[in-house]
Amino acid sequence: MSYIFLPKDASKARLRDAENARKNRAEILKAFSQGKVTRRELIKWGLITSAGAIAPIGGLSPFVPSVHASGDAGGGIPTGAPPSPLFGVLPFTAPLPRFDVIHRGTNPLGGDLTPIPTAESNQTQQPVPQILGGGTGPIEGRPPGPIWAHQQFAKYPPRISCEVSQAQAQTNTVYNPQVDPQFNSGIDPAQPIPLNFHPQLPVQDPNSVWTFNGTIPPKLIQGRYMEPILVRHHNKLPADQSQNNGFGKNTITTHEHNGHHGAENDGFTGAFFFPGQFYDYHWPIVLAGLLSINTDATDPMAATPNDAGGNDKIPGDWHETMSTHWFHDHMFTFTSQNVYKGNAAMFNIYSALDRGNEEIDDGVNLRLPSGTAKSWGNLEYDVNIMLADKAWDANGQLFMDIFQFDGFLGDVMTVNLWYKPYFEVERRKYRFRILNASVSRFFKVAVADAQGNEVPMIFIANDGNLMPSPVILTELDEQGIAERYDIVLDFSKFNVGDKLWFVNLCEHQDGKKPAADLTMAEALSGTSSDPCVGKFLEFRIVRDPAQPDQSQVPDVMIPNPDLSNIPVSRTRTFEFGSGAAQPLPDSDPAAYTVGEGGVRGPWGVKVDNNQMLNASWGRISAAPAYGTREVWTLQNGGGGWDHPIHIHFEEGQILARNGKASNVPAWEKGRKDVYRLRPGGSVTLTMQFRDWGGMFMEHCHNTVHEDNAMLVRWEIDDGGAPFLRPLPTPIPTPQGVTFVPPDNIEPTAF
Numbered sequence: 001m002s003y004i005f006l007p008k009d010a011s012k013a014r015l016r017d018a019e020n021a022r023k024n025r026a027e028i029l030k031a032f033s034q035g036k037v038t039r040r041e042l043i044k045w046g047l048i049t050s051a052g053a054i055a056p057i058g059g060l061s062p063f064v065p066s067v068h069a070s071g072d073a074g075g076g077i078p079t080g081a082p083p084s085p086l087f088g089v090l091p092f093t094a095p096l097p098r099f100d101v102i103h104r105g106t107n108p109l110g111g112d113l114t115p116i117p118t119a120e121s122n123q124t125q126q127p128v129p130q131i132l133g134g135g136t137g138p139i140e141g142r143p144p145g146p147i148w149a150h151q152q153f154a155k156y157p158p159r160i161s162c163e164v165s166q167a168q169a170q171t172n173t174v175y176n177p178q179v180d181p182q183f184n185s186g187i188d189p190a191q192p193i194p195l196n197f198h199p200q201l202p203v204q205d206p207n208s209v210w211t212f213n214g215t216i217p218p219k220l221i222q223g224r225y226m227e228p229i230l231v232r233h234h235n236k237l238p239a240d241q242s243q244n245n246g247f248g249k250n251t252i253t254t255h256e257h258n259g260h261h262g263a264e265n266d267g268f269t270g271a272f273f274f275p276g277q278f279y280d281y282h283w284p285i286v287l288a289g290l291l292s293i294n295t296d297a298t299d300p301m302a303a304t305p306n307d308a309g310g311n312d313k314i315p316g317d318w319h320e321t322m323s324t325h326w327f328h329d330h331m332f333t334f335t336s337q338n339v340y341k342g343n344a345a346m347f348n349i350y351s352a353l354d355r356g357n358e359e360i361d362d363g364v365n366l367r368l369p370s371g372t373a374k375s376w377g378n379l380e381y382d383v384n385i386m387l388a389d390k391a392w393d394a395n396g397q398l399f400m401d402i403f404q405f406d407g408f409l410g411d412v413m414t415v416n417l418w419y420k421p422y423f424e425v426e427r428r429k430y431r432f433r434i435l436n437a438s439v440s441r442f443f444k445v446a447v448a449d450a451q452g453n454e455v456p457m458i459f460i461a462n463d464g465n466l467m468p469s470p471v472i473l474t475e476l477d478e479q480g481i482a483e484r485y486d487i488v489l490d491f492s493k494f495n496v497g498d499k500l501w502f503v504n505l506c507e508h509q510d511g512k513k514p515a516a517d518l519t520m521a522e523a524l525s526g527t528s529s530d531p532c533v534g535k536f537l538e539f540r541i542v543r544d545p546a547q548p549d550q551s552q553v554p555d556v557m558i559p560n561p562d563l564s565n566i567p568v569s570r571t572r573t574f575e576f577g578s579g580a581a582q583p584l585p586d587s588d589p590a591a592y593t594v595g596e597g598g599v600r601g602p603w604g605v606k607v608d609n610n611q612m613l614n615a616s617w618g619r620i621s622a623a624p625a626y627g628t629r630e631v632w633t634l635q636n637g638g639g640g641w642d643h644p645i646h647i648h649f650e651e652g653q654i655l656a657r658n659g660k661a662s663n664v665p666a667w668e669k670g671r672k673d674v675y676r677l678r679p680g681g682s683v684t685l686t687m688q689f690r691d692w693g694g695m696f697m698e699h700c701h702n703t704v705h706e707d708n709a710m711l712v713r714w715e716i717d718d719g720g721a722p723f724l725r726p727l728p729t730p731i732p733t734p735q736g737v738t739f740v741p742p743d744n745i746e747p748t749a750f
């Protein structure tokens with residue numbers, strides 16, 4: 001059994017060997033990531049196996065016993081990478097930084113943005129750096145022409161702008177948490193915030209970490225229904241791909257995770273853009289079903305909060321209202337590296353039901369914990385939480401091993417990108433929107449008091465969706481990568497001066513799947529070999545609230561949409577497995593990003609009874625007809641792994657686990673967008689395909705699996721117009737995007 005990281009009490013010699021192996025390996029990975037050596041060459045030299053795993057050579061793989069290790073551990077116990085040094089920093093010594101709220105401009109078509117956003121991609125030419133091939137290329141990287149024009153741009157013109165950059169690590173001098181310091185553990189937003197993982201840990205080099213605007217804390221966009229946002233995302237990463245400190249790709253594509261938007265705004269994996277370019281993402285934020293349900297906007301439950309404390313009615317099905325989203329990179333074969341490097345942010349969507357004001361009592365507002373000062377979007381008691389395990393090298397610089405194809409684990413727990421912080425709270429209810437933003441790690445969160453007792457939580461939302469009814473839990477379920485769990489925690493039962501902790505009960509030994517769910521006592525005992533088990537966030541109850549807590553958690557929140565009258569037009573199966581081995585033609589777009597041979601597993605997806613195939617964004621694996629409902633079964637092809645599968649675009653309802661409706665737990669009875677298969681398991685779900693068209697994706701959100709061929713493209717076909725049938729595949733280059741016909745269409749796709 002190999003642990004990813006060596007225990008802290010490993011012998012000095014063993015640690016030194018592991019560090020040398022890590023360094024040697026990092027040199028190879030760096031050369032690979034920078035395009036100086038191909039995967040085929042690495043295989044030829046015997047450095048990696050054809051399945052992609054690093055070859056078992058001493059001094060190269062930290063998992064191979066060295067002379068020292070074979071002596072001190074009974075011969076042949078594999079060693080791990082050296083633990084990330086903490087430089088003497090203790091847990092719970094830094095405040096939890098609240099998210100940095102991105103500025104909302106209110107004049108996107110008349111001055112916020114230069115040039116003014118356009119329905120079709122802006123193909124104005126600019127010089128391209130020599131290192132990217134020279135010549136000229138378009139200023140916007142979105143594919144050109146009508147196929148990738150913003151759908152319904154004239155009908156839903158942007159009313160808000162958010163302008164952001166992907167950029168090298170730098171100090172934040174414009175932090176705006178949108179709450180006073182008393183709600184931010186005393187953090188003074190006027191103080192510059194260097195980019196490090198704790199105020200006493202080393203500052204990250206510009207190319208160790210690439211985040212939104214190059215800064216921390218992580219970013220938050222606040223949006224509301226029917227107030228379309230234009231997100232202009234600039235790529236300010238180095239044009240020279242060798243400037244990446246060993247991992248991370250300088251081309252990006254930004255996925256608004258489960259946005260119900262047109263595919264041109266979905267961050268399609270093959271619609272990436274280059275340094276020096278921008279991409280305009282149009283997020284209309286509409287209720288699903290708006291073209292067929294409540295089209296005249298008369299239902300008072302389908303509404304969006306206005307600035308005056310009231311509601312404006314909107315079309316669509318209010319049972320499809322969404323709340324907690326995130327957005328992140330979706331670059332083909334590089335998603336894991338780019339998200340780990342910092343391309344991850346959150347997006348709170350506000351509605352009349354979930355408006356972020358706990359005081360307004362209008363018969364629609366659920367009055368969940370938030371605050372009262374503003375008509376909507378109060379954050380005082382509504383806290384975004386981003387969980388991510390990280391690792392760093394001997395100098396404290398962020399480190400990733402891009403050849404851990406089972407999945408990459410970090411050994412340091414961060415919350416909102418700081419190492420094990422504390423958060424000051426009042427004696428009242430809070431909402432926490434917990435995002436698992438890891439590469440491969442699952443969490444299982446519980447709350448402990450000082451005696452080690454579990455404190456109940458009210459589970460209110462799974463993924464982006466408020467539950468039909470809240471569920472009281474003392475331990476949350478295992479939370480897969482990209483899943484969001486919203487909970488309400490009531491501190492009023494405790495005293496000023498008390499402390500509580502978020503505790504991770506889920507132990508990993510590798511990136512394949514959780515190894516064990518520990519009891520609270522086991523997790524607190526400190527005996528787990530996994531350094532990310534145990535307490536990771538400390539709540540300090542510091543005062544009584546100045547105003548009485550008016551927030552509620554109603555017994556009924558958002559019942560599921562009624563699908564009983566909607567016929568099921570198709571069923572499909574998707575098996576997530578390994579061993580896919582279809583050679584891709586040289587013309588396949590997948591070859592473009594990864595050099596000769598394209599992506600070669602070790603993972604793959606088998607659709608219906610077709611072949612198990614590697615990923616290619618040129619292949620259409622499923623093409624549901626526009627306006628229909630289908631039932632999809634997601635099957636785990638093996639028992640050795642867990643796969644959290646994400647289907648883009650519309651919320652699904654889980655009908656069965658392992659074939660039985662009775663296997664679906666209470667907390668999965670709402671709507672979902674990530675479906676955790678569990679080892680050997682299956683999930684049967686139903687979803688609709690409406691309102692928008694284009695090409696979307698379905699993939700494992702263990703992003704290492706996703707990047708190594710566990711991804712398919714599917715698309716919504718509307719019978720010919722306005723989309724072509726099937727859609728042409730975009731091939732981005734710095735000089736412009738061209739289109740080719742899909743090079744492969746699965747026999748059961750249409």
Ligand SMILES: [Cu+2]
Pocket residue numbers: 641642643644700701702705706710
């Ligand atoms: Cu997976």
